[in-house]
Amino acid sequence: xxxxxxxxxxxxxxxLLFLEIxxxxxxxxxxxxxxxxxxxxxxxxxIAVVAAVLLVILITFIIKANIGQTFxxxxxxxxxxxxxxxxxxxLSARFILLAAFYLRLFAEITQSIMxxxxxxxxxxxxxxxxxxxxxxxxxxxxxxxxxxxxxxxLLPLIFVFGISSRExxxxxxxxMMSASPSQIGKAGYYAFFSxxxxxxxLLISPFLARKKGxxxxxxxxxxxxxxxxxxxxxxxIARFGAQNVVAHNWPVLKMMDTISLPGSIIDRQGALIMxxxxxxxxxxxxxxxxxxxxxxxDVAKKGKHIHYILLCVPIIAIIANIPNNIDQVYSWFNLYxxxxxITTMVGLPVLIFIVQLIRRGRDRVAKQDVNS
Amino acid sequence: MRNKTLIVKxxxxxxxxxxxLAFSWDRTEMENRAFVITIGVDKGxxxxxxxxxxxxxAEGFEDGEDARVLRDAEGECPAxxxxxxxxxxxxxxxxxxxxxxxxxxxxxxNADALSKTVDVLSKNNDINIRTVVMATDxxxxxxxxxxxxxxxMLGMYLSGFYSKSNTNTAALVVKADLESLxxxxxxxxxxxxxxxxxDKDDEIKIGGVALIKxxxxxxxxxxxxxxxxxxxxxxxxxxxxxSDSATIKIERSKPKISFVEYSGTLLCYAKIEAVAGLEAxxxxxxxxxxxxxxxxxxxxxxxxxxxxxxxxxGLELREILRKHxxxxxxxxxxxxxxxxxxIRFVTxxxxxxxx
Numbered sequence: 001x002x003x004x005x006x007x008x009x010x011x012x013x014x015x016l017l018f019l020e021i022x023x024x025x026x027x028x029x030x031x032x033x034x035x036x037x038x039x040x041x042x043x044x045x046x047i048a049v050v051a052a053v054l055l056v057i058l059i060t061f062i063i064k065a066n067i068g069q070t071f072x073x074x075x076x077x078x079x080x081x082x083x084x085x086x087x088x089x090x091l092s093a094r095f096i097l098l099a100a101f102y103l104r105l106f107a108e109i110t111q112s113i114m115x116x117x118x119x120x121x122x123x124x125x126x127x128x129x130x131x132x133x134x135x136x137x138x139x140x141x142x143x144x145x146x147x148x149x150x151x152x153x154l155l156p157l158i159f160v161f162g163i164s165s166r167e168x169x170x171x172x173x174x175x176m177m178s179a180s181p182s183q184i185g186k187a188g189y190y191a192f193f194s195x196x197x198x199x200x201x202l203l204i205s206p207f208l209a210r211k212k213g214x215x216x217x218x219x220x221x222x223x224x225x226x227x228x229x230x231x232x233x234x235x236x237i238a239r240f241g242a243q244n245v246v247a248h249n250w251p252v253l254k255m256m257d258t259i260s261l262p263g264s265i266i267d268r269q270g271a272l273i274m275x276x277x278x279x280x281x282x283x284x285x286x287x288x289x290x291x292x293x294x295x296x297x298d299v300a301k302k303g304k305h306i307h308y309i310l311l312c313v314p315i316i317a318i319i320a321n322i323p324n325n326i327d328q329v330y331s332w333f334n335l336y337x338x339x340x341x342i343t344t345m346v347g348l349p350v351l352i353f354i355v356q357l358i359r360r361g362r363d364r365v366a367k368q369d370v371n372s
Numbered sequence: 373m374r375n376k377t378l379i380v381k382x383x384x385x386x387x388x389x390x391x392x393l394a395f396s397w398d399r400t401e402m403e404n405r406a407f408v409i410t411i412g413v414d415k416g417x418x419x420x421x422x423x424x425x426x427x428x429x430a431e432g433f434e435d436g437e438d439a440r441v442l443r444d445a446e447g448e449c450p451a452x453x454x455x456x457x458x459x460x461x462x463x464x465x466x467x468x469x470x471x472x473x474x475x476x477x478x479x480x481x482n483a484d485a486l487s488k489t490v491d492v493l494s495k496n497n498d499i500n501i502r503t504v505v506m507a508t509d510x511x512x513x514x515x516x517x518x519x520x521x522x523x524x525m526l527g528m529y530l531s532g533f534y535s536k537s538n539t540n541t542a543a544l545v546v547k548a549d550l551e552s553l554x555x556x557x558x559x560x561x562x563x564x565x566x567x568x569x570x571d572k573d574d575e576i577k578i579g580g581v582a583l584i585k586x587x588x589x590x591x592x593x594x595x596x597x598x599x600x601x602x603x604x605x606x607x608x609x610x611x612x613x614x615s616d617s618a619t620i621k622i623e624r625s626k627p628k629i630s631f632v633e634y635s636g637t638l639l640c641y642a643k644i645e646a647v648a649g650l651e652a653x654x655x656x657x658x659x660x661x662x663x664x665x666x667x668x669x670x671x672x673x674x675x676x677x678x679x680x681x682x683x684x685x686g687l688e689l690r691e692i693l694r695k696h697x698x699x700x701x702x703x704x705x706x707x708x709x710x711x712x713x714x715i716r717f718v719t720x721x722x723x724x725x726x727x
């Protein structure tokens with residue numbers, strides 16, 4: 001029977017992490033990397049994977065050092081109440097902005113593939129309602145659902161890439177290493193943002209059923225997911241060629257649409273794409289709602305989790321409605337990534353890690369002093 | 373109390389579903405959709421563009437009568453002409469099942485008009501980028517008026533003709549779709565579009581290609597002109613060759629194209645390895661030799677036509693040079709038209725005939 005103890009297994013942590021990062025991260029990844037390093041874009045993704053794994057090692061170090069504690073609790077111990085509250089608000093703002101961006105992107109894709117005249121707000125409400133409901137049911141429900149959804153996300157992707165492999169021209173990846181190290185580095189830098197969402201690991205500590213093995217699980221998940229991302233990027237560039245990948249907003253989705261299914265039963269693959277897309281949107285927005293409301297509740301120390309979820313819902317919808325078009329969404333998102341995104345995704349964990357190390361060193365010295 | 377809450381929840385959800393389904397902005401009934409199977413684009417008479425659409429008439433299908441409805445309209449741009457066609461019918465036009473696009477000769481000659489048409493068609497989210505594209509030496513409207521004997525809808529006939537499973541025709545025709553056309557236009561402006569035309573008896577004929585250079589038509593090549601193209605582009609499988617003493621069918625063919633620098637210019641060496649099955653006649657070294665020479669002649673002639681008649685890299689040698697010989701590409705890839713005009717070409721065919 002299900003244990004109702006607000007804890008999740010390591011497998012569920014892996015499934016959640018995979019869903020939160022993978023779907024949205026991968027759709028525009030080949031384009032973003034090909035823009036900077038052309039056919040060598042996939043090498044940039046390898047660099048991004050290495051950077052992401054390093055960051056996860058760092059985050060899991062923080063989790064292990066503060067096992068069972070909430071983000072607010074351990075940052076309060078390390079930085080004091082004021083800064084802890086500030087960091088909570090910062091991280092909460094990151095999740096809200098990330099959710100707003102992804103929500104708008106989801107609405108744009110839904111409009112372009114399936115519902116051309118449906119207003120954005122209707123799509124926003126439908127997704128937010130679903131994600132808010134999921135978030136309100138707590139971490140256990142999220143974990144169990146993630147274990148089911150991961151299959152539904154991965155199957156169409158493997159299916160599509162399997163079928164389209166017949167038409168892949170790997171000579172499109174030639175000449176290899178023709179991009180300069182700085183271009184490949186730039187591709188890696190932009191590819192790294194596709195791992196946005198892994199900072200949720202900073203908040204997972206109090207929900208872990210098992211205290212051991214979290215580092216191994218998280219690093220393994222990021223490495224496997226990174227491997228998928230490298231393959232998908234290389235295959236997509238090989239399929240379209242670097243110059244044409246750049247011309248597609250969502251090349252991975254375009255690839256899904258170009259396959260011809262055996263038997264010609266289904267002429268259009270829109271439904272297949274939407275399956276992948278709806279689940280990805282649900283996963284990331286659900287995570288953003290869950291964690292941002294959790295952080296806000298920790299700061300305010302009042303009310304129930306659901307109240308903060310309901311507070312975040314209209315904020316996300318309003319922000320998602322602001323950009324005028326898809327170009328503006330991407331331009332703002334790039335700006336956000338280069339400034340606020342990198343600060344919260346990398347700067348914050350690094351800062352906590354450094355302070356944690358200093359504090360541990362001091363504690364050791366103090367302990368030695370007491371012993372002597 | 374618990375039951376009451378459940379009932380309220382259930383009713384709320386049911387109402388929500390009903391509302392979402394009934395008031396959907398994009399609700400479309402099948403009978404309200406006009407499924408466009410073929411799109412033809414020509415130069416207009418009064419306005420710059422003329423678009424003709426062949427629309428599937430489901431009622432005609434059921435009655436065993438003509439299942440297609442042809443509608444056309446002109447516009448200032450391809451998109452407005454497409455919109456104007458939509459205004460002539462009571463149903464909403466849907467391109468999700470479009471099978472073929474036909475481009476008229478006069479449109480093909482105008483680089484700006486052709487680029488604009490390709491751009492508009494590729495940006496239409498409903499049109500699948502794998503839709504077959506064909507060129508004609510007449511107007512697209514004329515072609516769309518003809519009806520293939522075996523298939524009521526021309527678009528379905530053309531798309532079936534290029535289907536992978538159609539082994540009878542696969543080797544005989546060069547394929548172009550919206551995706552390849554957009555990619556060629558983006559890359560170099562040089563492309564090859566298969567030709568469709570009608571004969572005196574209004575019969576559909578597929579054969580030869582339209583050669584596009586600098587985004588405009590530069591000439592039509594006959595199937596004989598294109599015989600060597602199939603060997604160079606890896607799709608000669610299924611090709612049947614006949615000589616005085618034997619008939620063979622190609623089962624496997626693999627081109628290997630390499631470049632070397634030779635007295636300040638490029639030398640292109642095309643080696644073709646092929647395996648064929650003997651369909652009729654005898655198999656002996658003379659027969660093999662005879663076919664090898666024939667294939668070599670075909671390839672050399674196709675190359676000569678591209679190089680000397682059209683000075684157009686229809687074989688996409690530049691891409692091969694860029695991918696596999698980056699140093700030579702850096703040296704010779706810049707002014708490609710000049711380089712291409714001076715490339716020395718050598719070919720060798722290695723054919724094995726099986727009994």
